[in-house]
Amino acid sequence: MMTRVVLQALLSHWWRRPLQLVTLLFGLALATGLWTGVQAINQEARSSYDAAAQALGQGDFDRLVAQGGALIQRQTFVDLRRAGWLVSPVIEGRYGRGEDRVTVIGLDPFTLPPSAGAPDLSDDNDLAQWFSDDGLIFVHPETQAALPDGLPRAIPNLSVAIGEVVTDVTTAWRLLEVDGFSHLIIAPQQPIGLTPLDDLIPSLERVRPDPAGDIAQLTRSFHLNLTAFGLLSFAVGLFIVHAAIGLAFEQRRGMFRTLRALGVSTRRLVAVLAGETLVLAILAGLLGIGLGYLVAATLLPGVAATLRGLYGAAVPGTLSLDPAWALSGFGIALAGAAAAAGQSLWQVAKLPILAPAKPRAWAMAMDRSQTRLALAALVLFAVTVVLLIFGSGLVAGFLLLGAFLLGAAFLLPWxxxxxxxxxxxxxxxxxxxxxxxxxxxxxxxxxxxxxxxxxxxxxxxxxxxxxxxxxxxxxxxxxxxLASEIYVTARDSQQSEDVRALLEGQADAVLPIRSTDIRLEGQPAQLFGVVDHPTYEQGWPLITALDTPWAQVASGQAVLINEQLWRRADLTLGSELALTADWALPIVGVYSDYGNPEGQAIVAQAELLQRFPDVSTLGYAARTDPAQVEALRAALIDIGVPAGNILNQxxxxxxxxxxxxxxxxxxxxxxxxxxxxxxxxxxxxxxxxxxxxxxxxxxxxxxxxxxxxxxxxxxxxxxxxxxxxxxxxxxxxxxxxxxxxxxxxxxxxxxxxxxxxxxxxxxxxxxxxxxxxxxxxxxxxxxxxxxxxxxxxxxxxxxx
Amino acid sequence: MLLTVDAVTKTYPGDTGPLTVLDAVSLSLSAGESLALMGESGSGKSTLLHLVGGLDTADAGTITLNGTVITGLDDRALAELRRTQIGVVFQQFNLIPSLTVVQNLAFHARLAGRLDETWVNTVSERLGLTTVGARYPEQLSGGQQQRVAIGRAIAAKPALLLADEPTGNLDEDTADTVMSLLVDLTKEANTGLLVVTHSQARAAALDRHLTLSKGSLA
Structure with a gap:
């Protein structure tokens, strides 16, 4: 009964000041909403990475890969099977261009381990088409909406990762114009008494499963970035809540004193106030989760575009409701309210019963805290300096920023x-x-x-x-x-020859674009081959280089690397970079390569084609008089190159x-x-x-x-x-x-x-x-x- | 005549219909004269003071200050009147907490556009505030704060000074001192003084006194 009376008295404050109540609720809801929204986006993206990593057992099974990222020959697979090893072949490659580019994954459903998630081929028609010359692909419904041209019939399948196309190995070979396997999946249960793999195929490397996947590793920084933004918004929101709760407590000091004088114990008063705060936090938490969902749903398409643009990571553009982040939203609302109300509750607990009835001037009380805040700011600045000198890594970078910003905020009133x-x-x-x-x-x-x-x-x-x-x-x-005036991608290798012939006749210079995906210093990377042409020397900004880097590359004796690879692998000029198991070249220069998440290296094109004869030969850049670009485009279209495959500078x-x-x-x-x-x-x-x-x-x-x-x-x-x-x-x-x-x-x-x-x-x-x-x-x-x-x-x- | 209040009436909406707080009240005050307005709580003293000070508007009747009929003036004109013709001293002092004593003393005079440094110094001296000039209101005692409030009003050389229970928060000795300072300084400045008070002793220090009862002069 007494509690009810006390509660009525305390709540009467809010009835008299509805705007203050709205402020408090909305402030906490905003803080919770932005935090929850960011968490929801991160959660959605991580689920996508997990799906991509788990698809086709890539996250669960050991794999055999060729050193340097070369393709594994068919015969190697046959030899391993004959030796009793339960391995299954997978070929992976990229198909299409620009926004519509997909990752084609070719596999063999008969040799896949049962838990690897082979596509459902129980329908006889599908089974027949899977093995037909036309082939059949399985794609996520979201990918199906924007598939590049030239793919076989697609069947939507939710278990396929977004941005990936699953098909038979032979169909994949045809689409990717390659012959061989990217890796072999090793089934977890193997017959007893097999010849060790090292003895059978010493050239192949056994790779342990990577539960996070390359994309998850790459995008970690982006998500940390988002989380930092979420935390910042939450901190800003907390300032509102702290102000609103602090003010409400100050305004009621007289009431607290009266209640205490009328026989309400400190314990009961604090308990009722804590209960009031809890109810407010729950209400604000509910509102915040709703807001968070709206924020996440609004921002997710943009985030998906960012992840695709920066990292090539596929994330759905629509949001699914996950209780995990909803609960975390509640948690953060409660924690935020507790943090904001803690100090005030402590003051109420310590309030002398004969304290002045007149509310202490809230502003004056805050004034005293100015000096304390300024001192706290100095401590935070000291932390900033320590982190700047001794810290390393992304987390230290964000901690440094946090300490610095908070310190500056604390110093502001002073x-x-x-x-x-x-x-x-x-x-x-x-x-x-x-x-x-x-x-x-x-x-x-x-x-x-x-x-x-x-x-x-x-x-x-x-x-x-x-x-x-x-x-x-x-x-x-x-x-x-982008020095070249025109960029062309031929439809197939036959057309590629026609394109080359046409360009050689009409353009000032032809610069074939040849590249392959490899691993450099243990990281996914691309290896480009360039021809000897002054365009590169004039157009590629080098951050640092030895003497005559392009001439050394052209002679096949050196390699150039991008800034990402240089910094991540801590490489130095003049040191040798292992490109394959038996091919290493000295690094003669580093070039900036913005927007590319992966490492990259450039060698002489002839060397690349000799070491990787299977690389795609479809892309060309050409130098020409800008006035001739349209005529050249028309000529290319005349020989059958799709207009969409020709881009000018x-x-x-x-x-x-x-x-x-x-x-x-x-x-x-x-x-x-x-x-x-x-x-x-x-x-x-x-x-x-x-x-x-x-x-x-x-x-x-x-x-x-x-x-x-x-x-x-x-x-x-x-x-x-x-x-x-x-x-x-x-x-x-x-x-x-x-x-x-x-x-x-x-x-x-x-x-x-x-x-x-x-x-x-x-x-x-x-x-x-x-x-x-x-x-x-x-x-x-x-x-x-x-x-x-x-x-x-x-x-x-x-x-x- | 400095101030003429003629048949002024003021009603407020009440729970059981309009409540007449002032009913055809009339009075007058000459320059340099002091008048105590007495009466029980709710008799309409403060309302009358607010009407005379241009803080509130009458429902009927006229108030004339220095030949200007102030009833019926608009908001801007009333503000001008308060700034230039009237000084007000409140029970709770109502000093500006962010300004020092010296700044508070000169404040209204500067607002009125007639700051006379010599007069401000004289007022400050007479009120015994010279040693606390650099302090802020919160650093003063109640009596000191009320002296600053009186000084602020008088330093602006208003034609009429209104004081609403100016000594209500002070002990007897301090109240006597403050009231006599108030009377003396307004006499010196030839300022009319209208004081609302409950205290017979305070009223006795003034030239005249009137008593309000249930909205009418007794």
Whole structure:
């Protein structure tokens, strides 16, 4: 009974202040929503990687691979089977171009281990077609929607990974124009007494299953990036919740004292307050999970595009509801509410029964914490420096960023107070003097919202600078790298000969594009063969090189590698790089290769074709007078090359930049969301503080300032806060950008980028920040401008 | 005549119909004169003070200050009136916490656009505030804070000073000191003084006193 009465009294606070309740619930829901949304996206992507890794037993079974990534001969497979080894052949390769490119996996259903998930061929028609000349493929329904031309009839199958095509080995050979196997799956149960594999086929290497798969490894950094963004949003949201809960506790101090004086025990009071917080957290958690689902469903197509563009990883564009992330959302809502309410509950537990009934000025209490926060900031900066000197790896990079950003946020109230104190003597008129002094006094009350704004603005500037620097570098690099005027892919090897003949007759130079997938330094990589032509020397930007690198490559005596391989494998110029088991060349140069997740190496084309005679010979680049491009295109179409297989330089650049822009759409969306959360934090703080400010504003009104005038001062104050916070966020954001470019990017993608300033973007962000602040201040200011004089008089009447 | 209140009526909506707080109240006040307004709680004293100060508007009747009829003025004109003609001292002092004592003292005068440094210093001296000029309101005692509030109002040289229970939060000795300072300074400045008070002793220090009862002058 007593608990009910206490609860009624406590809840009456929320009935009187519904907007504060909405603020609290929405703040926690926003924080939970963004966190949950990001988790849902990560979960969805990981499920896809798992599906890809598990498909056809690649994640579960040992495999035999040829050293250097060469194909395994058919005869080797036959020899192993004859020796009693239960092995099953798989051929893998890429088919199609651009967005529609798929991974073709050819397998033999009769020799696959039973648990490897062979496609269902129980239908006689399917079985017949599987082995027919036309063949049959199984694909995920999402892949089926955008298959490249020239594939056999497709049957949708949910167990096939997205972006993959499963078919018979012979069909795969035909599609990929190869003969041999990428690897052999070794069944887990083998007959006893077999000849050891090392004795039978010493040239093959036994590879243990990789449960995560290459894609999962590659994309780890991307997901860590998303998680960091999610955490940032959650932290920003927590600032709102902390402010709202802290304020609600402060406003009820008088009530707490009265309840205690009326015989309610501290334990009961704290328990009821904790229960209230729990109920609020559950409500906000439910709302947050709903929001999270919306966020994830909205962002997932963009994330899928990013993963496809950056890593070639296939992730579905639609979201499935997973109880795991819903539960984690609840957990984070409860943890967030507990973290925000913990300090206040502790204070209630320690509240002396004879404490002043008048609510302690919340802002004044916050003022005392300024110094403590500034000290905490110094500790965090020290952590930043330690991590900068001694830390290594991606996690250390993000920890460094977190410590630095949080430190800067903690320092903000102290810096703002000092700045406003310094500005005070500059005030001329009494209103300006009052406004500046009053603004300084508002800093503690608004500090949590301003910290959130600072974090959001700095992140926007930092990430924006990183992305824009990346884009500028990428565009410049494309201009150099895509020197050829036209790019052609023949339909088959017969047409390839026709294309070559035509180009040799009409273009200034023909640069055949020849490459193969291999493993270099234990990582998936591509090996390119180039012909000797000045285009490469003039167009390929080298980061570092020995003397005459291209001439050495052309002579077949050296190899060039991309920056990713160079950094990841920690290679040095002049050292030997093993390309296959019996082929190693010295590294003579490193080139930048943005947008490519994998390692890459360049050798002389003749050497490549000699070592890998099966490589695709369909691609060509050609140098010609730009005015002749259209004529050349028409001639190529005349000999039967599909129009879609001919791209001019501009089209390739546009396509590449389009992929780039889509890749960073998610980042932009998260940037906007974080800024939105910060704006909401300001709205929440200004709205809740507005009620507390009437006693301070009423005397000014009594002294002859109009309500409209006071409202304008409130608006100006919000603008001033936003402008100062923005000004502080610019250097902070630039440091963040530097860390992202010089530390995180190198760890995550393997390339280091130059940093460029984008003052126009900062100016635009300043406008956004001011607009957000104006919007946040608009409602409280409007209310003040329209407040009934009776309300202001009441301030004086309430005195008795 | 500095102030003329003529048949002023004010009603508020109540649970059982309109509640008449002031019923055709009339009074007048000369420049430099002081008047105590007394009466029980709810008699309409503060409402009358608010109407005279342009903080609230009357339903009927007229209020004339320095020859200007203020009833019927719009929001902007009322604000101008409060800024330039009227000083108000509240029971809870209502100082600006973010400004120092010196800044608070000069504040209303600067708002009115007639800051007289010499007069502000004189007021500060007379009120015994010179040693605490650099302090903030929260660092002062209640009596000191009320002296700053009085000083702020008088430093602006208003034609009329309104004080609503200015000594209500002070002990007897401090209240006596504050009230006599208030009366002396307004006399010096030839400012009319209208004080709402419950205390007979405080009222006795003023030139005249009137008692309100249930919205009418007794």
């Amino acid at each position: 810096v703002l107070s000092r700045l406003l104190r310094l500005a005070a003597p500059l005030a001329r008129g009494p209103i300006t003097q009052w406004a500046l002094a009053d603004t300084r006094q508002q800093v503690p009350g608004l500090s949590l919202a301003l910290m959130a704004l600072l974090l959001a603005l700095a992140t926007n500037i930092g990430v924006g600078t990183m992305v824009s620097s990346f884009r500028l570098t990428f565009a410049g690099w494309l201009d150099q790298r 501009a089209e390739v650049k546009t396509f590449s930049l389009d992929v780039f822009d889509r890749t960073f759409l998610v980042t932009a969306a998260l940037n906007v969301l974080t800024l939105g959360v910060a704006a909401f934090a300001m709205l929440a703080s200004l709205t809740t503080l507005a009620g507390l400010r009437l006693p301070q504003l009423a005397p000014l009104w009594a002294m002859g300032l109009t309500r409209r005038h006071l409202a304008l001062v409130e608006l100006a104050r919000a603008v001033l806060f936003a402008a100062i916070t923005w000004a502080l966020a610019v250097p902070l954001g630039l440091i963040l950008a530097w860390v992202l470019l010089a530390v995180v990017n190198v760890e995550a993608f393997g390339w280091r980028l130059p940093m460029f300033p984008f003052p126009f973007d900062w100016a635009r962000l300043a406008i956004w920040a001011i607009v957000a602040a104006l919007l946040a201040a608009a409602l409280p200011a409007y209310r003040l401008a329209r407040i009934a004089p009776a309300q202001l008089i009441k301030v004086f009447a309430d005195e008795r």
